Amino acid sequence: PQMANDFYSEQNANNSVFSARAAASAVMGTACGKLLNGPVGDLFGARRISCIYGVLLAISLLVLSFCRSALAAIWACFFVEFFQSVQWPCIVIILAAHYRTGNPEPGMYEGGIYVTSLASRFGALLAIPISTYLLRTMHWRKVAHMGALFALVGTGIMFLFISDSPGKTHDPQNPIKPSFIANAPARIHSSWLRRAMWIYSVVKSVFTTNVFPAIRSVLKSG
Numbered sequence: 001p002q003m004a005n006d007f008y009s010e011q012n013a014n015n016s017v018f019s020a021r022a023a024a025s026a027v028m029g030t031a032c033g034k035l036l037n038g039p040v041g042d043l044f045g046a047r048r049i050s051c052i053y054g055v056l057l058a059i060s061l062l063v064l065s066f067c068r069s070a071l072a073a074i075w076a077c078f079f080v081e082f083f084q085s086v087q088w089p090c091i092v093i094i095l096a097a098h099y100r101t102g103n104p105e106p107g108m109y110e111g112g113i114y115v116t117s118l119a120s121r122f123g124a125l126l127a128i129p130i131s132t133y134l135l136r137t138m139h140w141r142k143v144a145h146m147g148a149l150f151a152l153v154g155t156g157i158m159f160l161f162i163s164d165s166p167g168k169t170h171d172p173q174n175p176i177k178p179s180f181i182a183n184a185p186a187r188i189h190s191s192w193l194r195r196a197m198w199i200y201s202v203v204k205s206v207f208t209t210n211v212f213p214a215i216r217s218v219l220k221s222g
Contacts, residue, residue, distance in 0.1 A: 003140055007070040018070050022077045029078035033085030039207075041086060046093035047164045049086055054155030057083040058148040065144035084151075091116055097164060 007018060041049045060083055064076035095116065099109035134143050 003073060006140070007073070018074070022074050025074045025078040026081045029081030030085050033082040034089075037082075037086035038089045041090050041093055045164050046090035046097075047158060047162055050090040051155050051159045053083045053086045054151055054158065058151040058155070061144045061148035061151060065141040065148070088120065094162065094164060 003018070003022065037049070037053070057080065060076055060079040064073060064080060067073040067076055092113070095109060095112040099112055131143065134146070
């Protein structure tokens, strides 16, 4: 509502329309992120993607804070949710690499999932009263600035203290095509038709190898 009041007067009918569209855009961003970002993490490495998306999340929040039109704010809401949705899949991949390979102690992976899930839920619940208080005492644009700052802090922690797997800073788990990164420079500098065919083959591989099997597994599980 505060964002809507910034773009429209409280009596304007577009006020409620903006709120509905912004909420729908955020939900759509989360849905698109959950569908696409898991395979992206498999391709390029969970830590690498988590850090890149963390920076993009901070940029999206800054863009949101400087938006002067309702349409721009709606798109910014979409990208904020899209970029934050990758963090949980990346964390699960990193946990699996650390605690399900080699000879880990029994229950380490399950314990990591439990603690991470508990921290995520606790953080989400704690954010509700804190953000409500901040929005009552500060302008929403300043709150967006604070969100961008915390996103950068989290990205810094991931970059400095977390590795993809034990002893390896960048080690993509379950790569769809191991030669993908090695062949990327030659493909990028080829003709537009070859680039288009290469991009199509990568997208097709992502869906056939990761997305569709996951959907079938979920449907079969009831």
